[in-house]
Amino acid sequence: MSMSPEVMEIEGFVTEARGGMYIVRDEAFNEWLCRTYRGTRTDNGPSSLVTVGDLVRIKATSQEDEHEGVIVFVYPRQSALVRKRDIRRNRSKEKIQVIASNIDQLCVVVSADDPPLNLRLIDRYLVFAGSEQMPVLIIINKTDLARQKELEEEMRVYADLGYPLCYVSAESGEGIEALLDLLSGKISAFSGHSGVGKSTLINRLIGEERLKTAEISAGNSRGVHTTTNAVMLSLPGGGYVIDTPGIREFNLSGVTSENLRFWFPEFLESMGNCAYSSCSHTVEPGCGVAQAVEAGRIDARRYESYLAIFDTLDDE
């Protein structure tokens, strides 16, 4: 090839971002170490310029085999997983940080035990995924620490609502094949509280010790926060998984007291029985939803989640 490296532009996916440097993987699976520069263009608006999952066009700046470049253009994002920035640690003026983009599926990872099964987080996550119009997969890890029957009983409300569930043990390897099938051909973002076993699980899935797990960095059973950057990893059965930082604060900016109910689809049937047409299903008398909870037709714990999330919404 006689093409000079200065003019050669290449398309690729950002698979890793750290400290202002980006790993971009091109079609031939070459990995380019890239940075942005003043000329980096995008139509994505004033959010994070480059993030893991972005499709970008790069220009080689190195000779031959060195694979270094600058990002020339960031293509429009099909989807974006965002969170509020930590104001105290934030030197830029952006309020929203894009953690990952172009995701096909959100995977909430919880553990059956140690830390205890967190159903409240699942509910929050389902609202978030719903408001982002993103398919969601619930992954229950550490099944080796629980009785399967009791676990399935606790999770039944989600199975009944039609959400896909996957039971796995990253430790024993049980359920890993089934999970690989559910991830095949898609870009999936993994999220969940620290210590549920995301890194261990992803290592299992990709079949190599790529991610640092808590055990290596500290002998601490509380689960220290070890994952700080989003990384995109390719799966043996096709598809990618993005490991996102342990997100506590989802940005529920698309959710209002008016539309929250849509992500509790089991409420819909009873909403017609409310005494007030504008019923928020919180404190109003004659609320059909509250009556259905009383009668045991709606899971009381799910209703509590609804009330808790409702309380945190700050409508304009």
Ligand SMILES: Nc1nc2c(ncn2[C@@H]2O[C@H](COP(=O)(O)OP(=O)(O)OP(=O)(O)O)[C@@H](O)[C@H]2O)c(=O)[nH]1
């Ligand atoms: N018993 C059991 N332990 C597991 C399983 N998967 C992970 N662990 C353990 O759980 C602890 C936390 O695992 P990590 O993979 O570091 O958890 P993480 O979710 O990546 O945590 P952060 O990186 O902090 O977000 C480690 O001690 C793992 O060995 C499992 O399936 N069963």
Ligand SMILES: [Zn+2]
């Ligand atoms: Zn009501």
